[in-house]
Amino acid sequence: MTIRELRILPPLAIARLGASDLPVDNYEVEVDTTDPLGYRRLRPAETFQIDDHSGEIKASYVPTVLRFMDNDKVRPVAPFLEVWALSGRGQLEPLTVEVLRSHRLSPADVKWRVHVANYKVYRRTGNLSDRLDAKVGPISDHRPRELSGKCPNFWSGKRLPLGWVRYIKPNTAFPAIRLRFTPAHGYVYGASKALPGRVGTRIDPNLKEVLYNANKGRWLGFVEAGDTTSTNPPFIYANNAVGDSFVSRGYMDDECDGIVWVELKVGRQLLSAYARIGAGPPAYAPDSFPVRSVADELDQAMFGPLVRQGDSSLAAVEEILRRAVETVRLMNTTVMNGNPVNGLVNSANTMASQDTGDTSRYFEPIMSTSIVDNHALITLHQSVLTALRAGSAPWFADLLRNYDEVGDLSSKGRRKMPALMRGADGRYLALTRRQVDLIRQVARLPILQGDPAIALTETKAHSRGKRK
C-alpha cells in the first residue's frame, strides 16, 4: 500500500468536561424497534483501558454497569482521534504499525500538534491580550501533554488547564495510530486586582483559582455595550446587575475548541491532516438527541438544502421525529406553552414571553392551553409516526416551519413545528432546509400500496435525475 494522503477521523470530536480521573465508558444507544418513539436503550460497549505508564491500550472490556459519575465528580468524555491513510488502491484505511512498517516507518515518525483556545473573554473585550491559548507539539512519544492555557493578561506564572492530549502507543493488539483528548475538569476561574494568595484578600468560593490580573485587562468589571458587535444574546457572562448595566464578575471557564494536526514524512513527501476538537458540558440525557444538531448543520453545508431523492428514507424521517419526541419529553410543555402556572400568567421564560418582550405582540399561549400536556404531545407524535408509516401524512409536511417563516408570530405561524423552541436567530426554531426537504419528500408520498418503503423506491425510480 502506498500512502497518498492522511485524514483524521472523526473530523470533529466533542469532549465533555468532568473532574473524575475516569473517562466515561463506551456505550451504544439503541432504538427499540417495537417502540420506535420510546426511550432509546443504553448498552455498555467495548471500552479501551489505557495504561497510565506506557500510554498503550492494555485491554478492552465491556463494563457491566454504565456510570456517568464517579462519586460526586462527573466522568469526562475523552474522544479518540484515528489517523486514516488514503492508499494506492484509492481507499481510506486505518494507519497502523504494519502500514508504517511497510514504508520503513515507525510510530515515532508520526508527529502531532495541538492548538486549543478559549476566546470568550476576548470575544467580549476585543483585547488581543485576553486570548487564552494552549499549544503542544510536535509530539512523537506517548507521554500525556497538558494543554496549559496561557493568557498575556494573567498573573505571572498562572495557567488555565484546558485538558490533556496523549498519542496512544500502538501495540500488537491495538495497532492503530490514534490520539486521545481528555478535557478539563469543569472549574470556574476568576480575576482580581490584588495579587492572588495575598494575606487578607477575600476568597471567592465559586472559584478554583484566581488567574486574571485585573490591573492589566478589563474583564473584571467589564460591561458589554449590547450593541451590534456584542454577542447575541448579549450579557451572557457571570455578572452583577448594577442599574441597567451587567458588570462582569471576571469569571472564566475551561471549555475550549481547537485543531489537532498530524504529520508524516513518506519518502520525500510530507503528508498532513487535521481535525477539530472541542470541550463542552456533559450531555445530561444521554439517551436523547437534539432535534437539530451540529451534524445536521454539517450535512446541509456539505450536501446542500435539498435531498436527492435516492437519499431520502422513512428511517431518516423517523429519526428526526424521534429526536423531536426526545426534546418534547424533557420539556414541561404546559409551562413552555405559556399556560398560567399556579394562577400566574406569563410565569416563566418561554417563547410566548419572548414574543411579547422582543416585539409588541400581546402575550398569549402558543397552543390551546388544554392540549399541551407532555403526555398528549407525545401521543400526537406517535400519530404522526403511524401516519408516516401508512403513507398517509402529506398534511404533516405543511405543519413544518420554513426557515424564512421564523418571523411569523401569527397564531398559525407560532404553532408550526418544531414548536415552543428557540432557534439560532432568536426566533422560533426551524429545522434545517435539508431536514425539512427530507421530511416533505417522505410525507408527501402518495397513499398506496401498503409498505411506504416500496412506495419510496418507486418514487425514486420515477424521479431519478430530476433533482440535484
Place this chain on the structure above:
Amino acid sequence: MTINPKNLTAQLHFRAAGNPPTTMPETAISNSYPGLEFDFRNIWRRLFVGIELHESDNYVVRGFGKHRNLVGHRLLIVAGDPTVTAVVGPQMPGGSSGQLSDATMLEWSNSMARVLHRHAGRMVKCEFTANIEPQPVPIPDNRRGLLSLQLRVRPIFASSKTTRGALPVIEQSLVEPGELTQSLCSPWQNDYRECACYYWAASRPDYVNVDLNERGVTTGNNWLAKNRDPKEYVPDDFADSRLIGYEDLFQNWQALLQFVVEGKDYSPGDKSD
C-alpha cells in the same frame, strides 16, 4: 475496514473505536442561541472573502483591503437570497396580523444554504445597505440604492489536493482555534441558570421523573429542583431557592446536576443497569 474517500457522509459521521456517542456532532445542539458545545454560527463569519460578518447578524464587523469601507454596512441579499425577514403578527388580542418589526435576521445556516451549495469557491453578487446601519433594516422596495459587489464564497470544508474533492473537516481559515466557542456563555455554568429549557431540552433537561397522575396529566420535577420530593414542577425563577442557583452551579455543578436516563434521575444499581 476501508472507507471510500468520496463517501463524505461516512467520514462526517464516523465514530472512532472506543468513543461514546456523546463525542459525535449528532449529540451537539445547533439551535445555538448561543449553544452548549459550540456556537456553530461562527463558521459563517468568514463565508465571503474580503469581509467578516457578525456570527448572528448581517452586520459587517471587519473589511479587508478594498472592502474596508464596508464595516458597519449590512449584507441584505446574496445571489438573490435575502438575509432578513419581517416579523409579523397581531399586536392586540383578536387583531389582524400586521408588521411587528420590519427586519429580523434569518440564521446563516439556512439563509445561505443555497448560496453555499451553488456558489462555493465562486464570485457571487452581494448587496449591502448604502449606509452604515447600526440597527437591522429591511430590504428596500427600490434596490437601486444598495451597494452591489461581487465577493467570492469560501467553501466551508477543506479540500483534498489528492482527490480534488471536499474533505469532511471544516476549512482551517474559516474558524481559528477558540472561535467555535468564543461567543458561548462565560462561564458555561451561568447558562444553565440563565437560559430556559426551550433552547436545548434534549441536552439540558427541564422536566424529569415524569408520571401520569390520577387526572391523566403529567407531573414531574424541574431538573434544577434541589429536592425531588414533593414531585412538583417549580417554574424557572433564579430567585426561587428551591432551584439550583448560580452560585450552586459555579461551586458544585458536578454533584448537583443529575444525569437523566429514560426520563428519570439515573442511579446505576436500579433497573437501568
